[in-house]
Amino acid sequence: MWPQMDRKDRIIVASGLALGVGVAIAPSWATNALFPATPGETGTGRLLRESAIITLSSPYSLGTLMAVLLNAVIPRDAKEASREEGEDAALVEAAA
Secondary structure: OOOOOOOHHHHHHHHHHHHHHHHHHHHOOHHHOOOOOOOOOOOOHHHHHHHHHHHOOOOHHHHHHHHHHHHHHOOHHHHHHHHHHHHHHHHHHHOO
């Protein structure tokens, strides 16, 4: 049986998917907007720039980073947290 998704989970999934689809549609946004090429760039600076562009141009990595960040930041509702604790206790009792 699939666990029920609460409001927090739906927001996290929707935000991660939206950002991932947006990056998949326009993968060059990181190249054009965030990291313009500068003449006379050193080897290390160029490597860091290209690494950031590759990471930010991938829909999977950016969507996952967004989901992890939102999961850490958005608090869980008190009502839903108490419901989950009750379900966990019922599962432990059923397993024993």
